[in-house]
Amino acid sequence: MPLLKRIHINQHVIKRNNKTGEREPVITCKTYKENNYCHEVIINKHTKVIYSPDKPLSCGATVWIETTEEVECVGNG
Numbered sequence: 560m561p562l563l564k565r566i567h568i569n570q571h572v573i574k575r576n577n578k579t580g581e582r583e584p585v586i587t588c589k590t591y592k593e594n595n596y597c598h599e600v601i602i603n604k605h606t607k608v609i610y611s612p613d614k615p616l617s618c619g620a621t622v623w624i625e626t627t628e629e630v631e632c633v634g635n636g
Contacts (some may be wrong), residue, residue: 565589566600568622585610
């Protein structure tokens with residue numbers, strides 16, 4: 560069975576980076592064995608989680624997911 564991975568976005572680090580100008584990684588990929596910290600996670604060839612504080616999206620977002628895969632929205636309404 561593949562190892563379960565959970566991807567977290569640490570808002571405390573985002574706020575600290577904004578305040579201090581540092582660029583510490585804000586994305587954590589967690590398993591029961593370890594935590595890996597990074598600026599970008601490639602989930603498969605077509606899906607990425609990105610932290611880009613120096614080049615935010617036009618809406619101001621500094622962390623977002625990009626994919627060309629089909630996306631199903633659940634629980635909207």
